Amino acid sequence: MRKAIQVLGLVVTAVGVSGTIDRLLGHQPIMGFLNVVNRFVIPRFDSLTGIELYANLIVAFLGLAVLTAASVPRPR
Template sequence: MRKPIQLLGIVMILQGISGAIDHLAVQPFFGIFLNFFNRVILPRLDALTGYELFANLILTALGVVVVIAAEQTQPS
């Protein structure tokens, strides 16, 4: 179960970084997949209007936390 959680963390990291790049400039690579959070989730959350860059950086930080937490768990 560690590997799927680590994969989720890595996807969160990639989406956060890609969303931050897309917010500052144009991100042409894997735009539909990597910018899902930036283009689908963020516009629906009115509380984050104006804080899109911070939301993407927080997503990246949460992805790092998920990867580290999954690595620290010991298999049973």
């Protein structure tokens, strides 16, 4: 179960980083298929209009938080 959560954290981090690169460069040259946040989430919420870069950075940091939390060993 821990490995699955680590993979989920890694994917969410990659999605956030990909969206951030897309917003900074105007296009995603390498992994454009990871722009899920830019394609599906941001257009549905008017409150995210204008702060797309910050939304993608938050997604990346949330992914890092999940990855870090899943990597911490359990106390015995």
